[in-house]
Amino acid sequence: MAEHHQLIVVGSGPAGFTAGLYASRANLEVVIFEGDQPGGQLMITTEVENYPGFPDGVMGPEMMDIFRKQAHRFGAKSIYETIERVDFSNRPFKLYTTNNKEYTADAVIISTGATARRLHAKGEDEYWGVGISACATCDGFFFRNQKVFVIGGGDTAMEEANYLANLCSSVTIVHRRQEFRASKIMSERAEKNPKINFLLDSVIDEYTGVTENGIKRLTGVKVRNVKTGEITEHSADGAFIAIGHDPSTKFLKGIIDLDENGYIVTQGKSTYTNIPGVFACGDCQDHVYRQAVTAAGSGCMAAIDAERWLGEHS
Ligand code: NDP
Numbered sequence: 001m002a003e004h005h006q007l008i009v010v011g012s013g014p015a016g017f018t019a020g021l022y023a024s025r026a027n028l029e030v031v032i033f034e035g036d037q038p039g040g041q042l043m044i045t046t047e048v049e050n051y052p053g054f055p056d057g058v059m060g061p062e063m064m065d066i067f068r069k070q071a072h073r074f075g076a077k078s079i080y081e082t083i084e085r086v087d088f089s090n091r092p093f094k095l096y097t098t099n100n101k102e103y104t105a106d107a108v109i110i111s112t113g114a115t116a117r118r119l120h121a122k123g124e125d126e127y128w129g130v131g132i133s134a135c136a137t138c139d140g141f142f143f144r145n146q147k148v149f150v151i152g153g154g155d156t157a158m159e160e161a162n163y164l165a166n167l168c169s170s171v172t173i174v175h176r177r178q179e180f181r182a183s184k185i186m187s188e189r190a191e192k193n194p195k196i197n198f199l200l201d202s203v204i205d206e207y208t209g210v211t212e213n214g215i216k217r218l219t220g221v222k223v224r225n226v227k228t229g230e231i232t233e234h235s236a237d238g239a240f241i242a243i244g245h246d247p248s249t250k251f252l253k254g255i256i257d258l259d260e261n262g263y264i265v266t267q268g269k270s271t272y273t274n275i276p277g278v279f280a281c282g283d284c285q286d287h288v289y290r291q292a293v294t295a296a297g298s299g300c301m302a303a304i305d306a307e308r309w310l311g312e313h314s
Contacts, residue, residue: 005031007306008095008105009076010083011248013040014292015282016111017067018299019306020076023109026307032071033097035082039064040113041283042292046129049141051292063292088255088275107277107310109302110256110264112248114283114290119151119241123207131209131218132239136160137291139238145169146237149221151204153177157242158186164240165195172197172234174204174223201227207239247284256280263287271302277313279305 007023009016012034023030037043042060049057058066068078081101087094092104116134118124124132133139136150140163148168150161153175164171173190178200180187190196206222221236247262257265257274264273264280271279281298283290 002094002102002104004092004104005029006105006310007031007107007109008033008093008103009109009111010095011035011040011111011113011282011284012038012068012078013042013064013111013113013282013295014067015113015295015299015302016040016109017064017071018296019109019111019281019303020071020299021067021074022300022303023306024071024074024076026303028303028307028310030076031103032076032078033083033095034078034080035112038078038080039068041115047142048138048292050138067296084251086251086255088278091277093277106314107306108279109271109299109306110249110252110273110278110280110284111282111295111299111302112284113295114245114247114263114287116241116245117243119204119243121204121206123209127207127209127216127218127239130216131237132207132241134241134245135290136163136240136242139240140164140167143168143238147235148172148238148240149174149204149234149236150240150242151175152242152244153180153182153187154242154244155182155186156244158182158190160240160242161190161196162186162193165193168195168238170195170197172199172236174199174202174221176203176226177201199223199232201225204239205231208233245283245287245290247287249284261287271298271305277306277309279309 006029009032020032047057081097084098085096095103149172151174205224208220209218264285279302281302282295
């Protein structure tokens with residue numbers, strides 16, 4: 001027998017918990033599938049300084065714990081399983097976990113987030129969060145007046161480099177080819193910025209660092225020229241990997257409208273997908289802003305959209 005819920009939220013980052021909070025306060029019966037990484041991307045972040053309401057900053061995992069508690073306070077429940085497969089062809093919607101357990105729902109909110117692509121170079125795991133980041137808007141401030149590297153040649157890399165140039169003493173873009181994938185306007189802006197340098201035909205071979213009083217810190221990068229094989233060593237306080245994100249939407253391919261990069265397409269300024277009764281919020285549908293606060297905002301929107309839709313259709 002399938003277990004039925006009025007509203008199922010798939011994903012447990014700021015978007016999913018906020019959707020759960022608003023939906024439960026609107027008296028909907030709601031469960032949140034927390035998935036492979038309960039709490040989402042903020043679980044691998046250190047300090048969050050830019051979420052309003054936390055003047056002294058807050059650790060990412062602690063913030064997600066607070067979000068979860070707030071949603072649970074009003075009756076939202078968490079199920080610590082991953083949705084692997086869905087059937088949205090009829091209502092109630094069907095959702096299946098990795099253990100093939102079937103759940104049904106009158107409405108669904110997808111908030112599965114996205115994952116920053118990693119290079120997996122030597123030392124990357126060691127210095128992740130203590131020098132290496134995938135978000136300049138989130139972490140750039142920690143590197144004021146310091147020397148940073150940005151890896152990638154797309155629009156994100158150019159945007160992050162330009163953003164960091166306003167904060168840091170120098171920014172070096174490391175890109176594996178001569179040509180940029182980024183739009184002309186974005187790459188030209190970076191090229192014209194006197195604080196931005198380029199290492200082209202180059203990849204990161206290794207991140208190096210030190211441990212002081214038990215705390216690790218990035219201090220350098222080894223860069224390999226892919227044409228000559230030459231390895232050069234550079235001092236670096238920060239490294240920002242900007243080689244793209246993968247939205248966690250593979251299980252929705254062919255079921256719901258996705259754009260060419262796999263992001264869920266939502267209609268106008270709403271969180272409606274092409275399937276009535278299925279809503280999407282957070283980084284699985286937003287490749288532009290990607291912030292905890294914008295994800296939470298869109299989670300609120302999805303809950304309001306779902307509540308109104310359920311009011312009209314049940
Ligand atoms: P992209 O996929 O566009 O670019 C990724 C970049 O990373 C490419 O230059 C790629 O190199 C490089 N890269 C990928 N994998 C590796 C690897 N393993 N090692 C080294 N380099 C690697 O991703 P973005 O995040 O930049 O952009 C995603 C989408 O969002 C795009 O459509 C973009 O236009 C859009 N966007 C728009 C913005 C705006 O308009 N303001 C801002 C940011 C993003 P290569 O080129 O050799 O494949």
